[in-house]
Amino acid sequence: MRDNWLAPSILSADFAQLGLEVRNVLNAGADIVHFDVMDNHYVPNLTFGPTVCEALRRYGVEAPIDVHLMVSPVDRIIPDFASAGATYISFHPEASEHVDRTLQLIRSEGCKAGLAFNPATPLDYLDHILERVDMVLIMSVNPGFSNQSFIPSALQKLREARRRIDASGFDIRLEIDGGVKVENIRKVREAGADTFVAGSAIFSAVSETDPNCYDSVIREIRSQLAAADS
Numbered sequence: 001m002r003d004n005w006l007a008p009s010i011l012s013a014d015f016a017q018l019g020l021e022v023r024n025v026l027n028a029g030a031d032i033v034h035f036d037v038m039d040n041h042y043v044p045n046l047t048f049g050p051t052v053c054e055a056l057r058r059y060g061v062e063a064p065i066d067v068h069l070m071v072s073p074v075d076r077i078i079p080d081f082a083s084a085g086a087t088y089i090s091f092h093p094e095a096s097e098h099v100d101r102t103l104q105l106i107r108s109e110g111c112k113a114g115l116a117f118n119p120a121t122p123l124d125y126l127d128h129i130l131e132r133v134d135m136v137l138i139m140s141v142n143p144g145f146s147n148q149s150f151i152p153s154a155l156q157k158l159r160e161a162r163r164r165i166d167a168s169g170f171d172i173r174l175e176i177d178g179g180v181k182v183e184n185i186r187k188v189r190e191a192g193a194d195t196f197v198a199g200s201a202i203f204s205a206v207s208e209t210d211p212n213c214y215d216s217v218i219r220e221i222r223s224q225l226a227a228a229d230s
């Protein structure tokens with residue numbers, strides 16, 4: 001299996017100092033920045049768009065940016081995120097009229113393409129399009145908010161997604177998103193994930209006096225992942 005990538009979700013960061021938060025979490029050892037885009041339409045919440053992604057690039061963020069689109073419609077906004085410096089762009093199949101076309105659009109814009117599965121969305125969507133996918137994102141909460149509880153059936157879904165990815169032979173990452181904490185990340189790794197979104201688990205470790213406050217929570221997460229791999 002691929003190496004583990006830790007993807008802090010900036011949905012739980014302090015938006016008043018977003019650049020600094022992202023820099024601190026990357027300095028503490030995070031691999032990739034998870035960027036949750038919500039539109040108050042596909043999900044009942046509203047966050048940020050391409051201009052914020054571009055601002056992070058201008059601020060000097062060089063790590064991959066993992067854009068998770070929880071918006072409908074999807075296609076109109078994809079070129080804007082590509083120009084804003086997105087690395088991965090994932091979307092929910094229910095939010096696109098033509099899933100295959102949207103996947104092609106993301107790659108044609110020079111980004112890597114991801115497909116995101118809500119807890120009640122079957123993996124059948126992968127049947128005919130796996131060769132166009134760079135990331136499968138399994139939601140372990142219903143999308144819209146941070147700090148919700150992990151839905152246990154996501155573990156079985158991860159195992160099934162891992163089986164499909166391995167059988168395909170394609171280079172596809174398997175990401176888990178929602179309710180991932182120090183306490184459950186080992187099980188999540190053992191079920192087959194290689195990319196771990198964690199929002200509240202990481203950013204709730206904030207301390208006004210300690211700029212290195214994310215080091216210890218990331219160290220704990222890494223040691224759980226190492227235990228799973230040993």
Ligand code: DX5
Nearest residue numbers: 009143144146147179199200
């Ligand atoms: C939920 C988002 C998640 C969320 C995760 O819709 O896609 O990325 O920020 O937050 P936690 O880790 O707190 O569940």
Ligand code: ZN
Nearest residue numbers: 036068177197
């Ligand atoms: Zn997300």
